[in-house]
Amino acid sequence: MNRSNDGGRTASRTIARPGKRWAAVTVAVAVGLVAVRPVAAQTGGPLTLEAAVRGALDGSPQLRAAEFGLEEANEQVSEAWGNVYPSLDLATTYTRNLSPLLNFLPANIFDPTADPGDLIPVQFGADNTWQLTINLEQPLFNAAAFIGVGAAGRFQALQEEAVRGEAQVVVTRVREAFYGLLLAQEQARLTENSVRRVRESLGETQALNRAGLASDYDVLRLEVELANLEPNLRRAQNAVLQGRRQLGIDLGLGDADTEALRVVGTLADFDLDDLAANSPANRDILAFVGVPWDAPPEVPDLVETRSDVRQLELTESLRKTEMRLEQVEYLPKLSFFGQYGINSQQNGSPEFFGAPRAYTRNIGLQFTLPIFQGLQRDARVDQKRAVLRRAETETELARSQGAAELRSFFEQADEARARAQGQGRAVEQAARGFDIARAQYREGLGSQLELTDAEVALRQSEFNYAQAVYDFLVARARLDAAAGRVPLVGERLGGDDDA
Secondary structure (H helix, E strand, O other), rough: OOOOOOOOOOOOOEEEEEHHHHHHHHHHHHHHOOOOOHHHHHOOOEEEEHHHHHHHHHHHHHHHHHHHHHHHHHHHHHHHHHHOOOEEEEEEEEEEOOOOOOEEHHHHHHHOOOOOOOEEEEEEEEEEEEEEEEEEEEEEEEEHHHHHHHHHHHHHHHHHHHHHHHHHHHHHHHHHHHHHHHHHHHHHEEEEEEHHHHHHHHHHHHHHHOOOOOOOOHHHHHHHHHHHHHHHHHHHHHHHHHHHHHHHHHHHHOHHHHHHHHHHHHHHHHEEEOOOHHHHHHHHHHHOOOOOOOOOOOOHHHOOOOOOHHHHHHHHHHHHHHHHHHHHHOOOEEEEEEEEEEEEEEEOOOOOOOOOOOEEEEEEEEOOOOOOOOOOOHHHHHHHHHHHHHHHHHHHHHHHHHHHHHHHHHHHHHHHHHHHHHHHHHHHHHHHHHHHHHHHEEEEEEOOOHHHHHHHHHHHHHHHHHHHHHHHHHHHHHHHHHHHHOHHHHHHOOOOOOO
């Protein structure tokens, strides 16, 4: 838009679905992106949308919490593999018999001439007993162990998708807060322009009144309008401060950094039809999308990349694996085992595994076949099957809801662009009308009421255009989130599914 002499803005736009030039410029912007400084280093100057998103991804407590869940899943995978690998245990004990065990045996065992009723005490065990045992076990066939590894892997994939989904939520929230601050800044600027225009008109009317060419009522009317506008200006300035605080919270900034927070971009200057016609700051904002402008994928394809649908599909796969875990409990188990042991005993002072010593060595196979467990396995399999059917139903429902949501966001974006087209023409006409009304008023050909109405129409049309651009940007951000293609998320998580 071009600024008019009085601070208004004019525009001539044809809002249509962009063609190949969008693709070329978007690629050029994407290739030309340079590394940005951390958010903390940019709080003293204007903050770009990309820098804000990167700062939120690096410092979001929600995202860190989700990543801890992924770390837990990684360790569960390692734990599951432990059921497949061999197990090796070593146990050793030392016992000091303060009172060695005594048993009484018939005396004629040792002395045939002894009386049959005579008993003699016999000590079992020595003062010191040493034992060492090494046990080895290797599962040869255990279907539950191998399926358990698969279940852990599916849970790991589910947690990875949960992290991706949380990152998309963080980025979308920051984008909306960024756009909201742009809108608050635009409303404050437009209100400042209105206050300035009314003050100028008031000054001119007071001069005409002193010359006898304007009535006291004309002066009073402008004074009342100015008195009504000034509180609105204060309210708009407070909205800017609130927008900064909200964005600062999402970025994890302190109060001092939040007060100094500034964002680049001007909603009134956006050209939604021609990306190349925008300023660099506005062009970067418009190019920050996940779903391409020129040829977006079909809605069914976008549904499959939604994070919630992916999570439900992974949950469905996990439930299927859990059912298989219960089913394989009917199968036998076969394992190899081996044992090596040393036993040593002495009287008197302890001597570490001193003589005499005895050794045990054995190996073998263990076969286990479950036969009957009170129908518990059947019940558990049926439970898991019901849970699986519920997961399948939830996935199908999520696909249907996701498709409807995506179509709604496409419609909202198209509606906002069409509204911006109409409002762009309205701004141009309102600015021209204000110029005419002011010129006629200065020449004494128009009334002060006409001038006031023209100023109000210009102010409202300018804000309506900014609101339409804001609605379009928010719809695009929500569309990216609904499609599971949010910018920078794949780069942050090491994937490439965002673009």
